[in-house]
Amino acid sequence: MVDPCSFCEARLFSVCGAVAEPDLARLAEASTVLDLDKGATLVSEGDPSTHLFNLTAGAVKIYKLLPDGRRQIVGFLSMGDFLGVGRRAKYGFTAEALTPVRLCRFPRAKFTRLLDEFPLFERELLCRASSELSAAQDQMLLLGRKTARERIASFLIGLSRRAGRLGEPTGAVQLPMTRTDIADYLGLTTETVSRIFTDLKRQGRIGLAGASQVTLLDRPGLAAMAEGG
C-alpha cells in the first residue's frame, strides 16, 4: 500500500516535516484524511476537544464569540497549519472553512501516542506553539495600540509574507475572507475596512481587482504604515 503522507504537498510546510520518511506510515495510520466544503465547521467553541487537525489545503478561520454575538477572529490557518494542541477538555474557539479544505484528523489519544513516539514531532509542535504565541503578541499590539489604517497595512503585509512562505506570489494577494472577516480579525467594522481599502487604493498604495484580490503597489510605504511610520 502506498503511504499517502509521502506524497503530501503540505508536508514541507507542516509538523509532519519533522517526522522521518520511514515513520510517515505511522502518521498516516493515526489520522484520517477529510475533505470539507467552504463554510463547514471543523470544531465549535465549547465542544469536547476530541480531535486535532493538520490543514493540508485551503484556508480556515478561527474565532471566538461573546454571548451577544460580537466576534473576534483570532487567526487564519493555511496549508501546513496545525490546530488543537493543548490539554483543555473543550475547544476554546470555533474553526470554519473559508474555502474547500483538506485536512488530516487525529483522535487525541492516537496523537498523544505520536508525541511519545516521535520526540522531533513534539519538538516541532513546541516551536510552532511558541511562534504562534509570538504572532498572537503581535496581534495584541495591533488590536490594542494601532490605528485602523495601521491595522489594515499590517494585515496586508502579513498576508503577503505568508504567501511568500508558502511559495506563492507576494505582490498580488488573494483574500479568501470577506470584509466582515477582516474587520472581525482587526477589531474594526466592515465599513471601516472598506473605507480604508478605498483610501489606500486612491493613494495608489494598493490595487483592487474585484473585492478579493489585492495588489501591493507600495510595499515599503505599507510596511512603514504598519509600524506607525
Next chain:
Amino acid sequence: MVDPCSFCEARLFSVCGAVAEPDLARLAEASTVLDLDKGATLVSEGDPSTHLFNLTAGAVKIYKLLPDGRRQIVGFLSMGDFLGVGRRAKYGFTAEALTPVRLCRFPRAKFTRLLDEFPLFERELLCRASSELSAAQDQMLLLGRKTARERIASFLIGLSRRAGRLGEPTGAVQLPMTRTDIADYLGLTTETVSRIFTDLKRQGRIGLAGASQVTLLDRPGLAAMAEGG
C-alpha cells in the same frame, strides 16, 4: 550539597513540577538563581535570546513597543511562569520586574539539553505554551471586541482567578502594576482606567484601598460584565 530545587516554593506552580525529584539536581545545575530589583529589565525586545527564565517570586510585565512609543503589555507573569521558549534568535518583547523578583536563568543551550533529557519537562512546556496561546486568544477578544468597562471587569476577574490558582485570597487583589500598565495591557488610556475604577467603586462592585488594592464586592456582577452581560 543541598539541592535548592527541592525546597523551591514555586516548584508546584512551575514547569519544574514535571521533573522527578531525583532529577531536580540536573535542573539546578543548568540554571542560575537571580534576584532583581523592581524596575529591572530581564530581557529587551530585539536582544539576542540567549537565556530562558523561570519566575519563582515577584511579578513581571512583558511588553512590545511601536517606534513612536506606543506600548502594549502582552502579559503579566507571576510565580511559576516560564519565559523565553521558542527558536527565534531575538526576544520579541521586553520583560521588566514590577516588584523585586527571583528567577532561575537557563542558558539556551543547557535548556535545550534538558528538553532532550526530560520528555515530561518538554511535554509540560508544550501544554503551557498552548494554554498561554489560549489566554492570548482571550486577550485578542478583549482587545478587539470588548468595551472599556468589560475589559476592566475581565481584568479584575482574571487577576482574582490567578490569585486563586496561586493559593492567595481571591477577594482582595493586590495590583503590582500602575494604572498606566493596566491601560497598556487593556488597550486603553490611564484616564479611562481610572474613571472606570471610580465608577465601579461608586456602583459598589469593587472597593479600593489605596490605588493598588482592589476588593471584588460583586464578583457575579463583574463576571457577567466581563462577558458583555
Next chain:
DNA sequence: CGACAGTTTGAACAATCTCAAGCCGCGTGG
C-alpha cells in the same frame, strides 16, 4: 438574467482619547 450576499458610500453619533489641571499618598530629609 435575476437575485442576493457582500461591498461601498454617506451622515450623524458616541465611546474613548487628549489635553489640562488638581489631588493624594508615600518616602525623604530637615
Next chain:
DNA sequence: CCACGCGGCTTGAGATTGTTCAAACTGTCG
C-alpha cells in the same frame, strides 16, 4: 515628627477616531 516634593492617580471639558444606521451599488452564481 512633620513638611516637602514627586510620581502616580483622579477629574473635567473638548476633540477625534471609528461606529452606527441607512441606502445604494456590484459582481457572482444559479
